[in-house]
Amino acid sequence: MPPTANPTTMPPPPPPPSTPRAADKPPLTVLLAGPRGFCAGVDRAIRIVEEALRQHGAPVYVRHEIVHNRFVVESLERQGAVFVEDLAEIPDDGRPVVFSAHGVAKSVPAEAARRAMFFLDGTCPLVSKVHREAERHFALGRHILLIGHAGHPEVIGTMGQLPPGAVTLVEDAAQARAVRVPEGRPLAYITQTTLSVDDTAEMIAVLRARFPELAAPAKEDICYATTNRQAAVKAIAPRSELLVVVGAPNSSNSQRLREVAERAGCPRAILVQRGAAFDPAEADGMATIGLTAGASAPEVLVQEVLARLAERFAVQVEEVVVTEERVAFKLPAALAAGAAAADDPEPPRRRPVPAAP
Numbered sequence: 001m002p003p004t005a006n007p008t009t010m011p012p013p014p015p016p017p018s019t020p021r022a023a024d025k026p027p028l029t030v031l032l033a034g035p036r037g038f039c040a041g042v043d044r045a046i047r048i049v050e051e052a053l054r055q056h057g058a059p060v061y062v063r064h065e066i067v068h069n070r071f072v073v074e075s076l077e078r079q080g081a082v083f084v085e086d087l088a089e090i091p092d093d094g095r096p097v098v099f100s101a102h103g104v105a106k107s108v109p110a111e112a113a114r115r116a117m118f119f120l121d122g123t124c125p126l127v128s129k130v131h132r133e134a135e136r137h138f139a140l141g142r143h144i145l146l147i148g149h150a151g152h153p154e155v156i157g158t159m160g161q162l163p164p165g166a167v168t169l170v171e172d173a174a175q176a177r178a179v180r181v182p183e184g185r186p187l188a189y190i191t192q193t194t195l196s197v198d199d200t201a202e203m204i205a206v207l208r209a210r211f212p213e214l215a216a217p218a219k220e221d222i223c224y225a226t227t228n229r230q231a232a233v234k235a236i237a238p239r240s241e242l243l244v245v246v247g248a249p250n251s252s253n254s255q256r257l258r259e260v261a262e263r264a265g266c267p268r269a270i271l272v273q274r275g276a277a278f279d280p281a282e283a284d285g286m287a288t289i290g291l292t293a294g295a296s297a298p299e300v301l302v303q304e305v306l307a308r309l310a311e312r313f314a315v316q317v318e319e320v321v322v323t324e325e326r327v328a329f330k331l332p333a334a335l336a337a338g339a340a341a342a343d344d345p346e347p348p349r350r351r352p353v354p355a356a357p
């Protein structure tokens, strides 16, 4: 009879031949940008859908991707959210309808009201601020130059705050140099919230040189989250041989992070949607790479990319934090009371004692 091994003293099984042992893996430093990932507007929009599902049950309709991230959209779909592009796709059955964080043209809530829909506005408050600015300039008789990207839902929503012809879109410095404006009308500019800080500054300088009386936003339209994520990328880009941005191809702020990284000195920046879509061999032969995430990408996807890198490298993470963010936005009033009650149930001992029968 062969001797029986004592399981407690058995050495661990050798790793499969294809998996390098940690000691055999080449070292790789990953500079992790901070801040990265979710912003307050994205967090609020997702909470609106989740709270609507919790308080009202499924289905909850959402007009457009609530934020530009498939992982987020699919996880909400599993909870009972139904994503549509048009209110016409939604039956008149009284179910909640949520508008995405990018904002909508005025015609959308007007149509929802006409159909007596129960709608919840997921528009980021910082996008709503730009909408109100556009209305103020229009009320003062100004023609508006909107700096932004044609076809982006935020731009469609902002232009849709005013009648056709009230706003002219300016997409780049060449257009800023060539744009024609109505004769004799005062001018103002506003911007999309998720643009490149540097590109926008260049375009504004061109417009100001052409139109010295151009009225400006009282406070910068590019939001704090876009500004901070770009600053963090600029801090790590010069030290990174490759910079990986976790984000969706249709996410404006993620695309801008990739561009900012290359302009700030990183030889190559790539956009990946999640760990499974990332080949860690991209970092072969490198000593240091950078990693960040767009404002609509959850942290779990950043961790997926780190896990893929750890399959191939002995990863050392160095977090580079340029600023701390403490911004949070409230839920719409129609959900806030229910959410507060769920978050903070009254302790049983403080509940009124029912009267004796």
Ligand code: SF4
Pocket (backbone or CB within 6 Å): 039, 040, 041, 042, 101, 124, 125, 126, 127, 193, 194, 223, 224, 225, 226, 253, 295
């Ligand atoms: S990126 Fe900025 S504007 Fe867009 S949702 Fe986030 S905080 Fe709001």
